[in-house]
Amino acid sequence: xxxxxxxxxxxxxxxxxxxxxxxxxxxxxxxxxxxxxxxxxxxxxxxxxxxxxxxxxxxxxxxxxxxxxxxxxxxxxxxxxxxxxxxxxxxxxxxxxxxxxxxxxxxxxxxxxxxxxxxxxxxxxxxxxxxxxxxxxxxxxxxxxxxxxxxxxxxxxxxxxxxxxxxxxxxxxxxxxxxxxxxxxxxxxxxxxxxxxxxxxxxxxxxxxxxxxxxxxxxxxxxxxxxxxxxxxxxxxxxx
Numbered sequence: 704x705x706x707x708x709x710x711x712x713x714x715x716x717x718x719x720x721x722x723x724x725x726x727x728x729x730x731x732x733x734x735x736x737x738x739x740x741x742x743x744x745x746x747x748x749x750x751x752x753x754x755x756x757x758x759x760x761x762x763x764x765x766x767x768x769x770x771x772x773x774x775x776x777x778x779x780x781x782x783x784x785x786x787x788x789x790x791x792x793x794x795x796x797x798x799x800x801x802x803x804x805x806x807x808x809x810x811x812x813x814x815x816x817x818x819x820x821x822x823x824x825x826x827x828x829x830x831x832x833x834x835x836x837x838x839x840x841x842x843x844x845x846x847x848x849x850x851x852x853x854x855x856x857x858x859x860x861x862x863x864x865x866x867x868x869x870x871x872x873x874x875x876x877x878x879x880x881x882x883x884x885x886x887x888x889x890x891x892x893x894x895x896x897x898x899x900x901x902x903x904x905x906x907x908x909x910x911x912x913x914x915x916x917x918x919x920x921x922x923x924x925x926x927x928x929x930x931x932x933x934x935x936x937x938x939x940x941x942x943x
Contacts (some may be wrong), residue, residue: 707766710728
């Protein structure tokens with residue numbers, strides 16, 4: 704299996720606090736991968752390293768060149784932003800903008816943005832295209848961000864806590880929107896601590912704790928080997 708991302712001996716610290724500890728990790732192409740860990744485990748830092756928003760103290764983060772091969776892969780850069788669609792944990796959009804303004808901005812900025820797909824999601828998620836963000840609830844703002852991310856034809860989708868800010872009743876609907884709209888030959892990396900919500904859609908999972916990978920593998924194989932669900936295994940591992 705070819706990889707879309709390779710993490711090689713990556714170490715990251717803030718001042719003297721170690722966040723990522725000499726990590727080695729391969730993320731395969733064409734899979735839905737759950738990046739699972741409690742708050743403060745290093746999930747968001749790892750995601751920011753892949754996106755080039757942070758730089759490692761040492762080691763290499765490599766992205767498949769043009770999304771095709773990782774032989775002589777490239778480090779996170781303007782080039783890799785063309786193939787990565789990223790949903791951060793926090794809202795980053797300007798409150799004064801209408802949904803229509805934001806959609807047009809993304810359509811102008813990204814060559815792979817699909818306006819027809821975006822409008823379909825706007826309708827299915829009951830978003831008012833003429834409403835300004837400042838009048839929206841936190842959950843609705845996150846839905847707008849999700850629409851922007853999933854409307855691109857990316858090679859790698861990275862979603863940081865995509866269901867953390869919505870009520871339980873909306874989570875299934877949000878996940879259905881994600882699965883329906885991502886490109887099936889692409890990779891989808893979902894970081895969350897809500898394991899039971901995403902377990903059944905993941906091909907692979909990665910457990911991260913204190914900046915270390917403590918478990919990685921195929922969901923079905925892990926269930927069979929451990930004799931329990933990923934959610935039960937997570938609760939046992941992290942005592943939650």
